[in-house]
Amino acid sequence: MVANGHIPEGQLCRSRTDADVGETLAEALDRDLTGYVVFEPQGSILRGGDERAVLTFEAGVPVLAYYAPSDAGGTDAIAALSGGLFHAESYELPAEALADAHRVEALRVPPTAPADRLTDDDALIERTRAAAPDDRLEDGSDASAVAEFLADPDRIDAIRQEARAEAEERAAEWGLTDQLDDG
């Protein structure tokens, strides 16, 4: 189901056809859901498309997000859930069944990111923060980590070089090589 981190099928515990994302997040928190929720926009099935987005949870707290149509993961995938109602199916799984997927950094989201970006519910955001384990609330925003990062020119140079190489490689794939600055 999820690229680079397979999620086995869980036990269906709830299915709603007119789910609001905020309510679904609140329910996951209330139920201490460990597992995942598949969101499908209303009408998607009728249109014959596969517009599913997946959020996984540990003890009610969001861990990763994936949006199938654009193969987007992490916070990029959260945007797919903005606006509208969804057909939402909640599945339970043992935490160890999610471990592989949860190791894929590119898919992980900060615990409060779905509530923060998709709802207007400050209480939900606060409840999610309170329920999140301490080690998940360190999102690289603490001052020492930022200072350390910016004081490491080698690390920054490596990011640039990798991005430059990736940009050039993909330009070739997309037929954009002639648009490159030195192309």
Add this chain to the structure above:
Amino acid sequence: MVEAFAVASGKGGTGKTTSTLALGMALADEHDVTVIDADTGMANLLFHTGLDDADVTLHDLLVADRAVDVADAVYERFGMSVVPCGTSLDGFSAADPERLRDVVADLAADTDVLLLDSPAALGSKSAVLPVVLADRVVVVLQPTVPSLSDGLKVQEYARSYGTDTAGVLFNRVQPDEDVDAVADRAARYFGGVTLGTVPESDAVRAARRAGEPLLAHAPADPASDAFHEAAAALDVRPGDAAGVADRFRSAVVPDRP
């Protein structure tokens, strides 16, 4: 006279759309501004501008042979020309990203400042085209390691295509973050100027709920003040509109045998 800016960040959640519209509204005091939702896969500018029900959007313009005039997708809102994008997957599937250059060329002929709200991703041609087409990029950052890292990445992509950085904007800054120190150090690695630092604000969420840009919904909010200052720090360079339009038209055209 026109300059096109891609407003970009490597990742979502930095408030890029809020920033695009805020800079656009602030720049509209002095310039004729057109804002385009170039995030064709995950459009959301329409929700920020009360255009949820827009009949014609950028998606329609990106479909070959559809008899839609570019002007039909331009909505005059909040002192700007706004080109929203639709949210349906069908619309996205039917869209040909390469047609963006023609749309941008048409719009460039008629405006001073073009702002392209760019996708928070670099994984597809449609996601990269805005930074390919723009003259310069505005990088929206948060003072966190992931955001800075992603910002460096998007800047490098842009530079690969000869698109320089006009400046960086630190957004959603928490009260306890010493953003000035971060901005000083980050300036060594980012091009352009530090346009400003915008505090996190509840008004942003309220504005989106109301379907209005922040500067229209809460003009006196500290975040709005900060966006005004950031816009003032952006040195819009006069360009030759016809030249820019031609450049867009010739960009991304494959070689013919």
